[in-house]
Amino acid sequence: MVVFTRHDRLEVVLLKLTAAQFPLPRSLHALVLDLYAPDIQAGAAQTMSQDEVLRYLKSIDSFELSPLQAIRTQAEAMGDPAVLGGEQAAILEWLNTAYNHWEQRFPIEEPLASELRKLLPLGAALAITDPDFLTPGAHSFHRLLDALQASVVGWQSRLGRAGQSMAQQLEATISTARTWFDGNSDALPTACEELIITAQKNKSRAQRMAKRVVEAEQGRLKTAQAKTHAAQMINQLLEKYQAPPDVGEFLKGPWYESGQLIVLRFGAQSKEWAGMSATSEALLDSLQSEPRAAPDQTDKGSGSRRQQLFEAITKLPREIRRCLISLQHHEHEIDNAIGVIESAHMAVLRQQDLNLHSIEPIQLSSTTTAEEDPLVLECIAALAVGQWFLLSRKNSEPLRLQLVLKMASEQQLLFTNHAGMKAAQESYAYFAASLKAGTSTPLPSEVSFSGSLALAAKISSEEDLESLNSTAPLQARQAHRAAIAEQRESDRDTHEREREDQARLHREFDEALAAKREQEARAARQREKEQEPVHEQQRQRDAADQKQKEQDLRHQSELEETARLMREYEVAEQQRDRAEELTGLDEGFLGAPQPEAKADPAPDLTPTVAHSVKANNGPLIMGAWLGFHDGEKPLMAKLAAHDKENDNYIFVNREGIKMRQLSKSELRGLMDRGLVEVLEAHSNFKDEDTRARNNHRV
C-alpha cells in the first residue's frame, strides 16, 4: 500500500477506538488488576490506609516521579513501614502507564506539559477513591485532560501574548482542580467546565481569524485565476491576429483589466464573458487589412468583407464601451480608448497602412503547476481540514500548524497557528514528502487521555472492546483471578509455616549464642584481672578511636545533609522560578486576570498608557496591534493614541483610519471578558524612522 497514507494510519493503528466509543461501557477495574496487580507478598508489612496515601499524594512536589514512586520515596524518607495495597499499586501503575503514553503520543509544548504534570497526583488520588475513574471517558478528570490536550495541541510559547491567556487559564484550572485535596469536591467539575468554556471561546476566536485568512486567500486565488483567464483569452487572439501597437496597448491595458473584472463578477462561464471574448475577436478581425481589389475586378468576396467591416465598425464601439468596466466612471478615458479603435477603423476603411505588428503576449507570473502525482494527491486527500501538524524545519523551531485550506488548483496547503493567523503555505508535493520523511507529523487531538487509559489496559480496538463487553472473557478473567488468589493463599500458608520454623530455629540459635557469650565473658573477666594495666591502655586507645570514628561519621552525615538541603533548595528555586515565570504572565494587558486586581472593585488605571496598559510584561506602546472579538466580525486594529485629554484609546487600521475609540472602562470591560487580545505588542515606527533618517543623511 502507498506509503503516503502512513501518517493517517498511525492514528488508526494506534487507537482504533473513536470518540463515539467513550465513555467505555464498562469499568476496567478487573482488567487493570489482572494486568498490573503485583504478586502479594506473604507476610508483607502493613498496608497504607487510604488517608495516608492521599496525604502522600497531596504532598508530592516532585512531579517528574510517578505517583507510585513519589509515595514510596516519601514513605522511605519518613521511615514509614507501610506499603501500598496491591490494588492501589496496580491502579496507580496503570494510570502512570496511561499518562506516559498520553505525554508521548499527544505531546504538548513546554512549559505547559510540565505544568500539566501537577495534575497527576490528583489523578492518582481520584483513581484510588472513585470507582468511576476506572471507566475511561466517564470521569471528569478524563474529560478535563481530553479537553486540555485538544485546546492546547497547537499552543506554542513562540505565540507570545496571543498564547498567554491559554497558559494562564491552564494554571488557574490546575490550581482549582487541586483544591480537591482540601475537600472541595466540586473542584474538578468546576475546573473542567471553566476550561471547556475558555477553550471553546479561544477556539471560536481562532476559527474566526482563520476564516478571514481563508477568505483572503480564496479571494487572492480567485483574482489570480481571473487574471490568468483574461490573459489567456487575449494572448490567444494576439497569437492569431496582428494589431496596431496602440490597439495592442489598449488590449493589454484597460481591456485586460476589464476582462479580469468580468470573470470575477460574472464568472468564466457567463454570457458576459462570452460576449467580451467575441468582441475581442471581432475587434482584432476588424483591424486586419482589407485585401486591395484590382481596379478591373469587382470582387464579390471583397464587397462582402467590406460590408462586414462596416457592420463591425458601427457595432464595436458600443460593445467595447459596455465591456470596459475597469474604466467605469472615467468617461474621458473610455472616450480616449474608443478613439484609438475608431482611428484604426478609419484607416482600415481608407485602406491605409495600419502598421500591424505581432503584439507580445501578456506576461503572467510564472505559476508552475506541479504535476499531479497520484501518490501525492492520495496523501493530501487523506488530510482533513482542521487537522494539526508539527512541522520541523532546518534551522528553526518546529511549528504547530492547523491545516485550514487545500488549494487544489494551485496544489497548495494553507496553515494557520493557534491564534488563527496565517503561518505557512506549502505545496502538496513538499508537504507529502515531509510527511513521508517524518519532518511533518500529525498531532492527533481526540479523546487523547481517555484513549490512553483504555490503551494502557490493552483496549485499543473495537474487538478489544467487544471482548471487554462479553461476559465469557470476564468470567475467564475472574476464574483466573480466583486461581491466582487461591495460589497466593496457599503460598501464604506455606510461607507462614516456614516463618514459624525459622523463628524457632532463630530462638534456639540465640539461646545457644547467649550461653556461649556468657561463657566467653567469664573467661575474659578472668584474663582482665590478670592483665589490668595493659588492658587499661588498650581501652583508652579504643575509646579515642571510637570517638574519632563518631566525629568522622557525624561530619560525613552533616556533609550529606548539607548536600541534600542544597539539592532541595535548588529544586525549590527552580520551581519558584518556574512559578514566577508563569505568574509573570499574569501581569498582562491592563493587568487583567490578576486576583489582586479582581479583589479591587475599581482598579485604578493610571493616566498614561505606558503605565496602565501592559503586554508581554512590558508597556503596551503606540503601534501595538490588538484583535477585537466583540463584534460580528473580528477586527484587528492598531493602538494609535491614548488621548490624555479625553482619556480615550484610539485604534486605527494600517492607513491610520480610525476603527475604534474606547474609553478606559470600555476597554477594561472587553479585556475582562476576553474579547480583546494583543496580537503584536510593539511598534516598529521608531526603528523605521531611524532607518529612514539615516538613509536620508547618507
Add this chain to the structure above:
Amino acid sequence: MLKDTRRHRRLSFVGTIFIELLSSGIEENQPSEVALCKTIDISPTGLLVWVNRELTVGAILQIGVEPSSGDNTLYLTGEVRRCQRDNNTQRWKVGFKLLNASDSDIDTWQELVAQLSRQST
C-alpha cells in the same frame, strides 16, 4: 487656499520630518511606508507640511520630528485635518492636529515651540 483656523501662533519652520503613511501589519508581507516630508510651519498643537501624496482627512498617523540635526527625535501623533493639492508644486499641503497623546513627546514639542516662539519675538 487653506484657511488658518489655528488657535496658536504659527511659526515658519522648514525642517525634515518622517510620517508613517502606512504602518506595518502583523503579517510578514505587510511592511510599513514612511515618507520624508518638509514642514512649512508649526505650532504647539499643529503642523503644516508638504507631502507628495494625498492623505485621508481624519487619518491618525505617527510623526517623527528631529528639531535640528543631531537632536533626539520627537515622536508625535497627528490627525490629518486638512489636505489640499498645490497645483504649482504638484504636492499636497497637509495640516496635522497634534494629539495630546500618552507615550508621545508632545510635552517636549510644546516646550520647544514655546522656546522658538520666545526667540522669534
